[in-house]
Amino acid sequence: xxxxxxxxxxxxxxxxxxxxxxxxxxxxxxxxxxxxxxxxxxxxxxxxxxxxxxxxxxxxxxxxxxxxxxxxxxxxxxxxxxxxxxxxxxxxxxxxxxxxxxxxxxxxxxxxxxxxxxxxxxxxxxxxxxxxxxxxxxxxxxxxxxxxxxxxxxxxxxxxxxxxxxxxxxxxxxxxxxxxxxxxxxxxxxxxxxxxxxxxxxxxxxxxxxxxxxxxxxxxxxxxx
Ligand SMILES: [Mg+2]
Numbered sequence: 610x611x612x613x614x615x616x617x618x619x620x621x622x623x624x625x626x627x628x629x630x631x632x633x634x635x636x637x638x639x640x641x642x643x644x645x646x647x648x649x650x651x652x653x654x655x656x657x658x659x660x661x662x663x664x665x666x667x668x669x670x671x672x673x674x675x676x677x678x679x680x681x682x683x684x685x686x687x688x689x690x691x692x693x694x695x696x697x698x699x700x701x702x703x704x705x706x707x708x709x710x711x712x713x714x715x716x717x718x719x720x721x722x723x724x725x726x727x728x729x730x731x732x733x734x735x736x737x738x739x740x741x742x743x744x745x746x747x748x749x750x751x752x753x754x755x756x757x758x759x760x761x762x763x764x765x766x767x768x769x770x771x772x773x774x775x776x777x778x779x780x781x782x783x784x785x786x787x788x789x790x791x792x793x794x795x796x797x798x799x800x801x802x803x804x805x806x807x808x809x810x811x812x813x814x815x816x817x818x819x820x821x822x823x824x825x826x827x828x829x830x831x832x833x834x
Contacts, residue, residue, distance in 0.1 A: 616744045616751055623713045623755070627762040627822055629705075630752050630776075633718035633728065635768045637701050637737065641792045643694040647687050657794035665794075688724040692731045698790075702736050704815045711822060712764075714739040715755065717748055719772070749775030756780055762825045764818055766808075770801040777802065784821040788814050 634640035644662075645655045652669050659665065662684065663677045675683070687694065705714050718728060722743040729741055744751060748767070756763045765776045768789035777785055787801040788808040801807070808814035 616742065616746060616754075618742065618751070618754055621715065621740055621742070621755060623715075623759075625761070627712035627764070627825075628756055628759075629708060629712045629714050629764040629766070629818065630717050630748075630755065631705070631714060631765075632748075632767040632769070632772065633716050633732075633741075634720065635790055635792075635795075636698075636766055636788055637705075637716065638691075638695040638697055638731070639790070640695065641790065641794055643696070644684075644687055647690075647694055648683065651683070653683070655794070657792075657797060660794060660797040660799065685721065685724075688720055689727065691724070691727055692734075695731060697735050697737065698811060701811050704811050705737065705739065708815065708818060709739065712762075712818075716741040717751060718743050719745055719748070719769075721745060747775045748772045749777070749779030752776045752783070753779040756783075762822055764821060766814060768795070768798070770799045770805075773801045773805050777805070784817065786814050786817055 631637060648655055648666060653666050653675065654669050655666050657665055663680045664674055666675045666680050666683070667673060668675065708714060716732065716739055718741065720728065720743050725741065725743045728743065732738070732741060742751065752765055763780060764784045764786065765773065765780070766786040766788050767773050770787065773785045773787055776783055785805045786808050787805050789795045789798060806817050808817060
């Protein structure tokens with residue numbers, strides 16, 4: 610494992626089959642909608658004026674933006690309490706379950722690792738029992754270490770362009786899927802590179818993955834094609 614990814618992945622055991630690496634917040638579990646409800650429960654409001662939380666959360670009492678440190682603390686407290694707030698998108702549970710017949714699924718979440726146990730319990734409760742890695746390090750080197758150059762299809766799904774670009778840099782021949790909710794703040798999200806597929810929803814993402822895995826199977830069955 611390289612120095613840039615001190616994350617321990619030794620407990621992840623992949624089969625001789627395709628790998629699907631999937632972000633969690635705002636891809637598998639709703640984040641921005643429940644986070645806004647959480648803020649309201651505390652007398653705050655998220656006012657999306659750019660693609661960031663800091664500077665865009667205001668007090669409902671006086672309309673003033675909360676200090677950055679306060680926002681960081683609220684995000685941490687939300688992750689701590691995520692089991693009471695976050696729910697999966699539809700139809701992510703059945704879609705990933707079906708895809709797991711033919712591929713290894715792995716969740717790679719950019720969340721402080723100290724909340725892994727909370728997220729694990731929440732995912733397990735919804736039937737999403739696939740392995741989970743929590744790290745705030747760049748995702749490209751982690752995906753590279755996981756896939757390790759195997760001659761097998763690999764897919765990466767995320768709502769953040771910077772994570773997709775990081776994986777694009779480190780993992781060749783990876784199907785990259787940009788999937789994000791149609792929320793007011795995501796309308797400010799930086800676009801992903803043009804050669805990165807944009808999925809409308811999980812049904813569309815599954816179609817793209819199915820096509821990618823099928824194309825690979827055909828090539829392997831008929832290498833001259
Ligand atoms: Mg995300």
